[in-house]
Amino acid sequence: MIKSRRSKLLIDKKFQISFILKTSLLSFLTVTLFHSVNMYFFYQLRKEGLSFGLSEDHLYFQFIRDQKNFLTSLYLGGSLLMIVVFFIFGLVYSHRIVGPVCRLRSYLQELREREEVAPLFFRTNDYFQDVALKLNATIAHLKNKGRDIDNKK
Numbered sequence: 001m002i003k004s005r006r007s008k009l010l011i012d013k014k015f016q017i018s019f020i021l022k023t024s025l026l027s028f029l030t031v032t033l034f035h036s037v038n039m040y041f042f043y044q045l046r047k048e049g050l051s052f053g054l055s056e057d058h059l060y061f062q063f064i065r066d067q068k069n070f071l072t073s074l075y076l077g078g079s080l081l082m083i084v085v086f087f088i089f090g091l092v093y094s095h096r097i098v099g100p101v102c103r104l105r106s107y108l109q110e111l112r113e114r115e116e117v118a119p120l121f122f123r124t125n126d127y128f129q130d131v132a133l134k135l136n137a138t139i140a141h142l143k144n145k146g147r148d149i150d151n152k153k
Contacts, residue, residue, distance in 0.1 A: 009091055012098040019097075020090035027086040028079060035075040042068045100128045104135075111139075 010016055042064055049060050100122045107120045119136040122129055 009095050011095065011102050015098055016091065016094040019094040020087055023086045023090040024083050027082040031075060031079040031082055035072070035079075038071055038075070039068070042071075096126050097128075099123060100126045100131065104131065107135075 045064050046061065049058065049064070054060055103122060104120070107117070110117050119139075120132045122132050
């Protein structure tokens with residue numbers, strides 16, 4: 001029998017969507033900043049051309065307009081690509097953060113409801129692997145301490 005590894009990427013929608021929107025916004029703001037700096041550069045080039053007495057229909061100004069339009073197209077395409085990349089990045093990494101937190105919540109609930117539970121583990125690529133190790137060690141320590149108290153009675 002083949003076991004299906006279906007994965008739900010949006011586990012905690014509120015946190016993950018917020019995380020994705022923030023990373024996408026940072027991407028957009030970064031690209032916008034760089035685009036603005038470049039537009040200022042073209043503004044300066046235009047200003048220099050005017051200071052040299054060139055007329056508005058001079059080939060120099062047409063070249064600047066063409067380059068400015070080309071660069072704007074590149075920035076628009078780059079912005080869209082970066083937003084998609086940051087969306088995917090945000091989804092994958094927020095999943096690796098939220099997954100262990102949700103697993104820990106259900107594990108703690110299981111601890112309250114049952115006498116014996118298997119050790120806590122997270123998926124290989126999840127963050128906070130040390131939390132599972134420390135919690136398992138703490139539970140083992142508490143069980144041993146409880147046995148020692150029972151043996152002393």
